[in-house]
Amino acid sequence: MSDSRSEMSAESPLPPSNFDGPLADRVSAFEREQILGELKRHNQRMTDTAKSLGLERSHLYKKCQALGIDLRALRKVAE
Numbered sequence: 063m064s065d066s067r068s069e070m071s072a073e074s075p076l077p078p079s080n081f082d083g084p085l086a087d088r089v090s091a092f093e094r095e096q097i098l099g100e101l102k103r104h105n106q107r108m109t110d111t112a113k114s115l116g117l118e119r120s121h122l123y124k125k126c127q128a129l130g131i132d133l134r135a136l137r138k139v140a141e
Contacts (some may be wrong), residue, residue, distance in 0.1 A: 094129045098123070098136075106133070106140050 082088075099113065104110040112122040126133055 077094060083107060088130060093125065094131060097126060097129065101131075106137050108133075 097111070100111045100114050104114065108122060112119040113120065117125070123133075130137050
């Protein structure tokens with residue numbers, strides 16, 4: 063009989079992470095990457111982006127501000 067925990071640590075099914083540092087920093091980096099990807103996918107349309115992420119639009123604006131995402135700069139680049 064084998065221990066499933068030792069099997070998991072020996073062979074991880076997840077790809078190596080590009081995020082280093084404390085968990086909070088990793089979570090912020092992941093959220094930032096996801097939001098930027100969705101903004102691009104929805105052509106910087108906040109309503110569509112918020113819906114796709116399961117957020118209210120006002121929460122998406124607050125999250126972008128907290129993560130240092132400059133929405134004005136993104137819109138200028140997109141134009």
